[in-house]
Amino acid sequence: SPLTVEELLEALEDPRFAVRFEAVVAITRAGSDPRLVDALARVMEGPEPALSTLAAWALGRLGDPAGGAALEKGLDSRYRSVQAHSSRSLGVLNNRVVVPEILQRLQDETDPGLQLAYASTLGQMQVEEATTRVLALLDAASNSSSRAELALAVARIVGDEAHFI
Structure with a gap:
């Protein structure tokens, strides 16, 4: 059974990297929810480039224009992978x-x-x-x-x- 929004939000706070990683992927299948978009934006600002990059991808995959502000900010990330995925996701969102x-x-x-x-x-x-x-x-x-x-x-x-x- 699909995870609830609350379960996904909890998983993003799990101390295990793999659980947080899988939570980001699972969010893309959960459908857009403002709490999930906000949570992915916070992940993008975090200190883990792998999760930040994945969160940038996930925001594009969700297709919710509300993720645009976080992706725009991601263009200036210190991590090139986050910059690249932020750009790609902005393209998916057609953020002109x-x-x-x-x-x-x-x-x-x-x-x-x-x-x-x-x-x-x-x-x-x-x-x-x-x-x-x-x-x-x-x-x-x-x-x-x-x-x-x-x-x-x-x-x-x-x-x-x-x-x-």
Whole structure:
């Protein structure tokens, strides 16, 4: 049987890392609830990058726009993994408020993982202004999975995702 909101909130406070980790995953199956969104936002601010990253992913997976503020804050996390997953989740939520910032980050960023996350985010939101930069990243990418994700971002931007996949 599915866990209740109260049980999930309790599990997030468990001293065992694995229990907290599983609680975050379980929250994505529980459906959106303001208490769960708030709890995931608090996890994102915590000292454990693995849980913070997972919480950023979970906020996107829930699909609740109320998670947007925490994800926007996550863009400035000291952990690159949290930054990347915050960006990706903002794309899933189609949080267009961050488009100018993500475009700027895509231009300025030198870390390939963050470049990929920003390109994917902008592709998810079909931001045409990102096309030139995403194509340049695609041209320079040597990793096959990165190339595929960048190509998908371009396909999404031009509105042809269905034919790409």
